[in-house]
Structure formats: C-alpha cells, structure tokens
Amino acid sequence: MSALKTSSQEQLPSTRLETYDGLLSHCRDHMGIDRIDALAWRDGPGVQMEAQCLMGARHFIIRSTPLSPGGMAFSFDDITDRVRDRDALHEAADMLERRVVERTTELEAEIAERRVVESQLLAAKIAAEQANRDKTRFLAAASHDLLQPLNAARLFVAALAERRLALPSRALVRQTGVALDSVEDLLEALFEISRLDAGAITPEWASIELEHMLAALRIEFAALARASGLVLDIPETGLWVRSDVRLLRRILQNFLSNAIRYTAHGAVGIHAKCDGDAVCITVYDTGPGIAPEHQEAIFEEFRRLEATQRIPGKGLGLAIVRRATTMLGHEVALRSAPGEGAAFSVRVPMATPRAARAEDPAYPAPRKSTGSRRLLVIDNDPAILEGMAALLRNWGHTVAIATSAAAEGAQAAAVAGIDLLIADYHLDDGACGDAAIAAIRALAGTEIPAMVITADRSDEVKAVLAAARLPVLTKPVKPAQLRALLRNMLGSGA
Secondary structure (H helix, E strand, C coil), rough: EEEEECCCCCCCHHHHHHCCHHHHHHHHHHHEECHHHHHCCCCCCCCCCEEEEECCEEEEEEEEEEEECEEEEEEECCCCCHHHHHHHHHHHHHHHHHHHHHHHHHHHHHHHHHHHHHHHHHHHHHHHHHHHHHHHHHHHHHHHHHHHHHHHHHHHHHHHCCCCCCHHEEEEEEEHHHHHHHHHHHHHHHHHHHHCCCCCCCCCCCEEEEHHHHHHHHHHHHHHHCCCCCCEEECCCCCCEEEEEEHHHHHHHHHHHHHHCCCCCCHHHHHHHHEECCEEEEECCCCCCCHHHCCCCCHCCCCCCHHHCCCCCCCCHHHHHHHHHCCCCCCEEEEEECCCCCCEEEEEEEEHHHHHHHCCCCCCCCCCCCCCCCCECCCCCHHHHHHHHHHHHHCCEEEEEEECCCHHHHHHHHHHCCCCCECCCCCCHHHHHHHHHHHHHHHHHHCCCCEEEECCCCCHHHHHHHCCCCCEEEEECCHHHHHHHHHHCCCCCC
C-alpha cells in the first residue's frame, strides 16, 4: 500500500496511483522520471530517505518513509524554481570568476608591460645621468683646453698694452683685448649654462651678509659705470639673506652688467628691502626699458631685442639668471616699460645675522711693500709661462718660471727665496698646483704666500683649494684682478 503527497500543481490520476506499480508506471511512462530508484520500496520501519530527480522539465525531491505495520509514503517536492535560481547563481559566479581571471590576466599583462617600461625608463635615466656626467667631464676638459690658449693670449696682449707703442699699434692691441674679452665672456657663459643644465652645480646654502657682497659689486663695477658716464648707486645695507654665495653673486652681476651695458645715461644701482620673511634685491637702471611683450623672451638663450643688437653682448646673462634662480627657488620679477628704465629683482629668504668672523686666512693682510718682488710661476703650458712672466716683469717684479714643483728652476728659486708662488692647478702627470705649492713651501721651510690659477671651475676643485686656504683666479686671468690680488698679498706697491 502506498500514500502519495505532492507539492506540484499537477493532480495525478488517483486510479492509477492506488498501487505501487501504478505509481511507478505513471512516474516512468507519463512523468518521465530519470531515477526510478528514487521510488524504491523498503519493508519495515526505517528513517525517511530522499532523492532528487528530474521529471520532464521539472525538478523534484522525492521523500520516502516506510509505514508501520506496512506500506510506503512518498512525497514529491517541486524544486524547479530553486534549482533555476541556484543555476543562475552558479552561472553568475562562473561569469564573475571568468571576469576575475580575465582581469587578472590583463593586470598581469599590464604589470609586465609596466615593468618593461619602468626598466626602460630606469635604463634611460641611468643613460641620461651618465650622459650628464660625461658632459660635465667634457666641459671640464673643454674648459681647460679652450681657456689655456685664451689665457696665454690675454697675458701677451696685457703685457704688450703696457709697453710704449705707436697709436695705430696701441689701437690694434686694444681691439685685440676687446675681442678676447668677448670670446672669454661667451665661453664662460656657455660653460656655466651647460654646467647648470647638467646638474654639475650644487647650491651651498649659507647665511650671507648682503653688505659684504654689495661692497664687492661696488668695487667691481665702479670703473665700468664711470667709463659709461653713469652714476652707480649701491647703498649700504645691514640685511642678511640665505642663499648660495656664488650663485647669488652671479645673478646680481648679470643684472648689473646688463643694466650698465644697455643704459646710455643716468644711473644704475641696487636696492635691498625687507619683504615679509624675504629680502627683495632690485637692480634698476634708467635705460630704454622693455616692452611687456618682450619681457619673457629676454630670459631665453641668445635672445636680444632689436633695439639693442648693436650693443656688445651675447644674450646669455639672463638665461643664466633664470637657471640659477630656478635651482635656488628664488623668485625673479621684472618691472619695466618703454622709456622708463627697468628693475630686475630677486626675492631671497631672510637669514639671521651670524657672529662676525675673522679675516679669511686665504687672503692674508697685505705685507709692507718693498717695490720689486720675487715671484715663481708654475704652469705646464710654456706659452702661459712666457705671457705671465712678461706681464709680471712689466709690473717690475723678478720672475722665475717652472713647469712643475720638481723642476730644478723651482727648487733653486724656492731655496733662493721667493716672495709669492703662482701655480696652475692641473699640471703634467696628474700633479696639482696645491701639492706643488706644498712641496716648494716644504723645500723653502716657510709658508710662502701662494695663489692658484685654474681653468677648472668645478665645485670639487674649489672645495680642495678652499680647504688648502689658497686664493684662486680662474683662466683667462684678468690682469686687473691679478694685480689687485698681488697688491693684497704683497702690499700696495705690488
């Protein structure tokens, strides 16, 4: 005997379901059950069992329970909707998993591509850094090789200019000197721009007494302003700023040089005033002024206004200013209008004044002058030796020359007594001027005053010579600077 319960909406014919065989026949023949074992008969009492099967397009769970004292009870639970929902969830999960796999594959490809790009960028960065280092080394070598003959030429021209010459010859010498000045200015500007672009210059931040820098600028530009018929106005100041001494001085030098060059009459000057937590340093002139549409272009390389084309200059000074101020993070401003002059200003952080320092031992107090002095010049370039000797002898000094500290002439001169040593920094066979000076001082048994002349403008060389407390002049040597340093080291009669 059997009992049938169903949750299906379909009503099964009772006449055919009165017997177990009728139930089997109906489920097999009419319902299309796929698992006839789900309707297996079990005798005796027992636990309920269930099986999932498919009847046509619908899913059922058939539960069978043995009855006591005999018979079976079957229940049919239609779970078609649940199965569809489950299958839909499985399909969605499978789709999400496929998307995850696809996206993971895409990300892995992107990561691999990014790694390749990063590797290429790193290689390019390394190559660029190496190129910059090579460029810096090349510039150092080119600077030395180009400035050596230029230095010799300048010395010969300076020595020739101090002799008694006919007026036509003197004019030729003067024109040659002007041409050499032009070449020197151009080379120095190009080298400085290249070193700034190559990152070969690293700012050395310090608290700077602005008056000390302005005093040097007064002396440096006084003669130039006077020769141009201009009033040079640089008032004293007690302000201190924080910057790099060398770069800030270069910025102000370029501003002041341009102001004097392009001002026909009137005045040029420098004013400094507090501006919040900074100091605004302004270089002004009474020149022709600059139209607003040209004020950005003048900071580009070799850009000069049409009205100033006949005035000597290369158009590099303000390009150097822009690079230097960018490196320092100083703000530059320009106020100008046609016919109203120009005012270039740089805004520099204010600094706390330091305690006063003793005089720089690299520039000892001048000795009492006794007229002619005995000088020893060391340089591995014979032309420079001859030019330097001719210039110094014109100034009344006794000059000995040598190509190295080990040369017999240097030893004899040191033993005989030398008042001052002048040494090139880069000598033959890797020898350096500071070592040559030390060797001769040791031979003479006394600290002979000494200076170094070099075409190497690198920070490393400057640091070495500063540590050795040796004054430095850069090639090509300007006779006026050389003579001023000699006077400082030997006395006013030098």
